[in-house]
Amino acid sequence: MGLPPDHRFPARKYRMLRDALTGDPRFEILPSPLGNVEAICEAHDAEYVHQFMQGELSPAAVRRIGFPWSPALVLRTLASVSGALAATDSAQESGFGGALMGGTYHAAWGEGSGYCVFNDIAVSIAGLRMRGWGWRVAVIDLDVHQGDGTALLFAEDPDVLTLSFHGQNNFPFRKQASKIDVAFGDGTGDEEYLAKLDEVLPRVWAFRPDFVFYQSGVDGLREDKLGKLALTQVGLEERDRRVMTAARSYGKPFVLLLGGGYAEPIEATVRANANTYRMAASVWG
């Protein structure tokens, strides 16, 4: 993705995850198509989209994204968003679709933030609506950072339910209002986290969404260097099992997106991510 070698974002996790799942006959792993700029412009300010594509963002706007701008970053960003769109298509056809990247939920209407250029969830919802489909959508965002961009983009939209589980004392420090926010203190473990999940999930199905997006970030893992929570691998697996079995029995299309993970060593993040996708395979397989 064209990052300088000393950049702190663990970009190699994507390849490691793909390698971990390759060879498992339950997965059909396809290269991401490149770009549906029309859908991106439906979800974002067209001027912002243009400036990013052309490398014309201000230095402050680039710093807020957190990646140095390069033509490779543009390609990577388009591939990431298009992966979410392709996963959405797959979910519409078969009930399930997943992307091995994405979940870029900090991006808002006219700016990127926190390693997110475009909000792939919002772009995918825009893509559905451009086809006249998917009127009510639920976004289940269990990444440890608040889904502030998604919250802002759909704050006034009664047909999109945004749910965010996140660390109280973590980025973004200025939280936005999701439709449902659950904030956890530092060091929260599996038991408290899963109890909250059991309490809140029924509200998602009660909303009667036609489509469900799951941002499955694993940065709540104890080994994560940014997360501040203390979830275990077993706890995260249980989290995914509860979300996905409930979604499966609810019965509407479900899209799985990767989200964050910054463990040291990064192998712990990749293991948790791979477990999420394997759980999806066993639930929908």
Ligand SMILES: [Zn+2]
């Ligand atoms: Zn995160």
